[in-house]
Amino acid sequence: MSHIADRIISDVGLEAGVAGLTTEKIETVVNQMLKGETGAKLRAYKETCMRCGLCSQGCHYYMSHDQDPSYSPVNKATETMYELMEKKGKVEPQRIYEMAQMAYTECNLCKRCAHYCPIGIDTGYIMSMVRRICYLLDVVPQYIRDTAHSHSSTMNQMWVKDDEWIDSLQWQEDEARDEFPDLRIPLDKEGADIYYSVIAPEPKFRTQLIYQAAAIMNAAGCDWTMPSHPGWDNSDMCMFVGDFENMGRLKRAHYESAQKLRVKRIVMGECGHAFRSVYDMGNRWLGHKKMPVPVIHAIDFYWELIRDNKIKITHKYEKPVTIQDPCNIIRGRGLMDKLRDVVHFLCEEVVEMTPNREHNYCCCAGGGVINCGPPFKNTRMTGNRVKAEQLKATGVKDVVIPCHNCHGGIEDIIGYYDLGMHGKFIGDIIYELMEKPEL
Amino acid sequence: MTSLYSFVTGPLAWIAFGIFIIGSVYRLVSMYALAKAKDGSSLAYMSWFYGLRSILAWMVPFKSQGWKSDPLMTVTTFVFHIAFLLVAVFLNAHVVLWDMNFGISIPSLPTAFGDIVSFVAIAGCAVFAYRRLSLPHVKGVTRCQDWFALILVILPFITGVLAYHQIGPVLLMTILHVLSAELLIALIPFTRLSHALFVLFTRAYMGSEFGGVRHANDW
Ligand code: SF4
Ligand code: SF4
Ligand code: SF4
Numbered sequence: 186m187s188h189i190a191d192r193i194i195s196d197v198g199l200e201a202g203v204a205g206l207t208t209e210k211i212e213t214v215v216n217q218m219l220k221g222e223t224g225a226k227l228r229a230y231k232e233t234c235m236r237c238g239l240c241s242q243g244c245h246y247y248m249s250h251d252q253d254p255s256y257s258p259v260n261k262a263t264e265t266m267y268e269l270m271e272k273k274g275k276v277e278p279q280r281i282y283e284m285a286q287m288a289y290t291e292c293n294l295c296k297r298c299a300h301y302c303p304i305g306i307d308t309g310y311i312m313s314m315v316r317r318i319c320y321l322l323d324v325v326p327q328y329i330r331d332t333a334h335s336h337s338s339t340m341n342q343m344w345v346k347d348d349e350w351i352d353s354l355q356w357q358e359d360e361a362r363d364e365f366p367d368l369r370i371p372l373d374k375e376g377a378d379i380y381y382s383v384i385a386p387e388p389k390f391r392t393q394l395i396y397q398a399a400a401i402m403n404a405a406g407c408d409w410t411m412p413s414h415p416g417w418d419n420s421d422m423c424m425f426v427g428d429f430e431n432m433g434r435l436k437r438a439h440y441e442s443a444q445k446l447r448v449k450r451i452v453m454g455e456c457g458h459a460f461r462s463v464y465d466m467g468n469r470w471l472g473h474k475k476m477p478v479p480v481i482h483a484i485d486f487y488w489e490l491i492r493d494n495k496i497k498i499t500h501k502y503e504k505p506v507t508i509q510d511p512c513n514i515i516r517g518r519g520l521m522d523k524l525r526d527v528v529h530f531l532c533e534e535v536v537e538m539t540p541n542r543e544h545n546y547c548c549c550a551g552g553g554v555i556n557c558g559p560p561f562k563n564t565r566m567t568g569n570r571v572k573a574e575q576l577k578a579t580g581v582k583d584v585v586i587p588c589h590n591c592h593g594g595i596e597d598i599i600g601y602y603d604l605g606m607h608g609k610f611i612g613d614i615i616y617e618l619m620e621k622p623e624l
Numbered sequence: 625m626t627s628l629y630s631f632v633t634g635p636l637a638w639i640a641f642g643i644f645i646i647g648s649v650y651r652l653v654s655m656y657a658l659a660k661a662k663d664g665s666s667l668a669y670m671s672w673f674y675g676l677r678s679i680l681a682w683m684v685p686f687k688s689q690g691w692k693s694d695p696l697m698t699v700t701t702f703v704f705h706i707a708f709l710l711v712a713v714f715l716n717a718h719v720v721l722w723d724m725n726f727g728i729s730i731p732s733l734p735t736a737f738g739d740i741v742s743f744v745a746i747a748g749c750a751v752f753a754y755r756r757l758s759l760p761h762v763k764g765v766t767r768c769q770d771w772f773a774l775i776l777v778i779l780p781f782i783t784g785v786l787a788y789h790q791i792g793p794v795l796l797m798t799i800l801h802v803l804s805a806e807l808l809i810a811l812i813p814f815t816r817l818s819h820a821l822f823v824l825f826t827r828a829y830m831g832s833e834f835g836g837v838r839h840a841n842d843w
Contacts, residue, residue: 186764224662225655226829233822236770238755238762242693247761254761263765299842301690303682303701304823305830465837469665519839543840544689 186254189264189283194290196560198327199282206278206322214321215274223314230306231267234259240308243298245546246291249570256568258298258308261287265315285324288315290554290561291568294425295512295547309552313427320427328558332422337431340438341418342385351413353388357396361403365622368403370395373446374410379486380448380478381411382439384420384456384589397616398454404619405495409452416442419453421462425553429470436467443478450479452486455610457513457588458551464518482514484587487611488523491530498531498618505534506609507579509595510545511588519543528585531614536579546572548586550594565594566601573602584608625795632802637725640806647813648821655822671832678831679824681843688843696751704748707741711781714738717788742785749778773816779804 219227241247241257250256265284269276294309302308319325325333335344345353351372358370371377381402387394402409411417416438423431443451453460463480490496508528514520521542528535540546549569554561576584576599584599586592586608599606659667682688691698710733712718719732733741752774756766783804787797812820834842 186760222662225659226663226666228658229655229822229826232816233819233826235816235819236756236762236765236767237697238759238765239690239694239697241761243689252761254764257761257765259765260761299830299834300688301693303688303690303827304819305678305827305842307830307833472665474668516840517838521840 187250188255189287189291193282194286194560194564196286196326196557198325198330199285202285202319202322202324203278203282206281206324208275208277211276211278211281211322212274215269215318218314218318218321219270219274222317226307227266227270227311227314230262230311231270233304234262234306235304236263237303239303240298240301240306243301245293245295245297245549245571246568249568249572256291258292258302261292262306262308262311266311269315269318281319281322281324284315285319285326288312288319289326289329290557290564292552293512293547293549293554294552296516297512297544297547299516300544312552316425317427317429325426326557326561328560329422329426329553329556332556333426333428333431336418336421336423336435337428340415340435342420342422343389345385345388345418347415350388350417353392354395354411354413357392357399361396361399364624365400365403366624368399370399371410372413374408376447377408377410378449379407379409380443380446380451381409381454382417382419382443382451383454384459385418386420386589387454394454394610394612397610397612400621401490401496401612401615401619404497405490410446410448412442412446414442416440419451419459419463420456421459421467422553422556424462424466425458425556432462432467433470436462436471439463439467440471440477448478450481453480453482455483455587455589455612457511457517458553458590461513461517482518482520483611484514484520484524484527487527487615491527496615497620498615499620500618502532502583502614502618504583505536505581506532506583506585507536507538507576507581508541509538509548509584509586509588509591509608510541510543511586511591512545512547512551514588515545516543524587527611531611531618532585536581538575538579546575548572548588548591548594549598550590555590555593555597562597565597569594569598570602573598573604576606577602577604582606585611585614587611625799629795629799629802632799632806636806637802640810643810644812647810651813651818652821655825666829666833669832669836670829671836674832674835675828676831677835678842679827681831681841682827690843697755700748700751704745704752707745707748708777710741711738711745711784715742739785739788742781742788746778746781746785749774749781769816776804776808776811776815776817780808 238259240259244258246256254260265287292312294312296309298308332342335342354370361368419439421432421435423435460482468476510521549565554565584595584606586595592608595608685698685702686692714733715738716732716735719730722728722730755762780801783797783801786792787794787801830842834840
């Protein structure tokens, strides 16, 4: 069995954070957090866990490291939260470094292990609470901390300035009008049926996705709008950092910007973690049992367009594809059937990975792990050999991936294991196949 | 010796049951109070339907991913728990106790069968011990408390079998058997064996979250 202490990776954020710690500070913060923020759920988990090890095989890290027990869910919980609870926070600063590395970079909060634990222990929740403690201790990997800072200062993930956001939308509208002469990206249209929200990397790096979304909305004749003001970014790295205060601010801004425009509902782009923050984490922090504005994921939206016959495609995608099931919308929100309906509508042949649907393996990028940046890239690559094997076994070249994070993670794995495949958003495929005006 | 016997089967038994009942109620009530105070955003999603659905799904051997992943553990878990309940409630000596002390009469297991079931329960504990000793992913997380719980469970079975087969002084073995059983009963709420109290709730909660919020199966 390996040990976390033997695989410490140098990271500025973790190092600087730990340098500022004293044992007294750790003790105070841990106890305050355990007393003030956690309750029966965590206590029952710790006590009721039978240390049976059944959860081990649920975790892709464990499976990918030749069943190294150090990566099993129960071991991760034992070496972090359970130890903090048992020792009442009396641990050395270096131990916090190890725990932070484990919680931020060796668990994707994907909850796959939930299918394996007879007791019903939620290791993803436990690791989120470890992250919360590390955040309160200011021991956070530098890259993701920077992203969270961007959220808290600009209300978006990528330091996109307010005028740059509007510029990007108008630029895409302008470009698209060459191809679709009557296309508009309506800004701040009050009372629209659809408020379309994206993650900040879309205007920043993948602006063509906004172009494609506009083309689809246009072709389907949707009454839609995008906001010109903060709140447009639905992403949420604060949730993964453990900065729940800012998580709440972000979600409130998102909901409120939609409420201000009195839209009927929010449609989110193809992203998994942002959806989680809306239905599972941010809403709870704000005290909403249900979402104050109905929110649906792009898959749901495409599915409706197909059901209502609003998308016309000229032909089906000819090459065989496989499907990545993003945890946050599949195990997280049950969209597996709709995802399949949409992909089968668009593509001639689908070769499934096994296991799939809610038993899928995570892409290993989720839970903010990819956002911890280059120092931890190898952690993701070696931590998800099983995904590479799954992908390879399908023998196809195209992977349909309806999640931004999964895109990043899977493309990295494809490169690292030299699989010669590539990923596609559903929007990419719809755009490619849809009827376009003859010019 | 006989007075000791009447003490352990009389007052001490009442004390053990008392500790068990009061302890269990206390643990459940205080855990619920804590949940109400601190876990509102989780309690809000508890659902009878999805909770029960999850409990039932996990009662079916080999249905969940977990039960599929380790057949030896699955068989052992089911067989052990069934054997434990059968012996504890329906062994003929115990049936006599229910009748004498509480006036409850229930059918009893045939004697020879009761004996076999006791051995099966002991074998189950042996498998649990084997896993803790030799499987790396179990060994690494095993602590004293886990061993303590296992010993607590196995002792009444071993002493019971010895007493029944008249190995060693019968009266002494019987006293040890009763004592170890009382210790087990009294300590259930305060050791790892408290999973007997909490597992239904943790399972129901996971089932509620998966069914009601996540719209996916949790097995
Ligand atoms: S990565 Fe997923 S399967 Fe592994 S411990 Fe974390 S939540 Fe469980
Ligand atoms: S499967 Fe559940 S009870 Fe068993 S060790 Fe893992 S978390 Fe604990
Ligand atoms: S990035 Fe994709 S696969 Fe990975 S956790 Fe998120 S949704 Fe799951």
